[in-house]
Amino acid sequence: MSEYIVRAHGAPTDPAQLLAGVGSGAHVEYLAQIIVNTLFIAKGHRDDVTLTLVLEKSGDYSRALSIPGDAFGSLGGLNESSLLEVIADSLLEGRHLAKEATVTTSLGIRVAATSFEHIARDRLAAGKVYLLDRKGQDVRALEVTGDAVFLLTDHIPMPRKLGKSLVRQGAIRVSLGPVMLHASQCVAVVQNELDRREWM
Numbered sequence: 001m002s003e004y005i006v007r008a009h010g011a012p013t014d015p016a017q018l019l020a021g022v023g024s025g026a027h028v029e030y031l032a033q034i035i036v037n038t039l040f041i042a043k044g045h046r047d048d049v050t051l052t053l054v055l056e057k058s059g060d061y062s063r064a065l066s067i068p069g070d071a072f073g074s075l076g077g078l079n080e081s082s083l084l085e086v087i088a089d090s091l092l093e094g095r096h097l098a099k100e101a102t103v104t105t106s107l108g109i110r111v112a113a114t115s116f117e118h119i120a121r122d123r124l125a126a127g128k129v130y131l132l133d134r135k136g137q138d139v140r141a142l143e144v145t146g147d148a149v150f151l152l153t154d155h156i157p158m159p160r161k162l163g164k165s166l167v168r169q170g171a172i173r174v175s176l177g178p179v180m181l182h183a184s185q186c187v188a189v190v191q192n193e194l195d196r197r198e199w200m
Helices: 015-020 029-039 080-093 116-126 160-168 183-199
Strands: 002-012 049-057 063-068 102-104 110-113 129-138 148-153 172-175
Touching: 002 015, 002 029, 002 116, 002 183, 015 080, 029 049, 029 080, 029 183, 049 116, 063 080, 080 110, 116 129, 116 160, 129 160, 148 183
Parallel strands: 002 049, 002 148, 129 148, 129 172
Antiparallel strands: 049 063, 063 110, 102 110
C-alpha cells in the first residue's frame, strides 16, 4: 500500500474559487492530472494507492482530501472538468468542518480540516516517509518496503524550513533525477519504480 501526500499550496479550499482558478494563476487543473496519474491505469485503477491532496489557500483551515483507490466510486470521467468538479463537491461537503474534524463524501473521499505538516507528522510516527527532493537519494537505489508514504509539493517549492523539519523527524529525502518534474509526473515515475520492483 502506498500513499502520496501532495501539498497544494496555491489551491483554494473555496469550491467556487477552485473552479474559477482553471487557466488562471492558480493553475488548479494540475490537481486533476495528479488524480489520473496516481490512481488510474489502463482499464482500471490502483486499489492499493491513496492520494491525499492538501489544499492550503483557505480562510480558516487547510483541507485534506484523501482519495483511496480501493474505495472511491465513479468519479464521473477522467476529463479535467469532471475531476475538478469532484474536488469542488468534496470541498463543499467539508466547508464547515471544525479544526481536525473529518467527513467522508458519497464517493468515499475523506475530507479533513487539517494541515500538510500535521498529516506528515502523523505518517512519520507510523512508518517510513519519503520526501521528494532533487538533492535526495536516487529512488532507484532506495529500498522501499511496506507501506510507503511519499510527500511532495505543487509548483510552489516546499519551504526549506519545513523540509528540514520533516527530515529531522525521520523523513528520507529521495530524488527522481536531475530534471525537476511536475507533481503529476513525479507520482507516475515513483509508481512505475514500485511496479517494476514487483514485476522483476
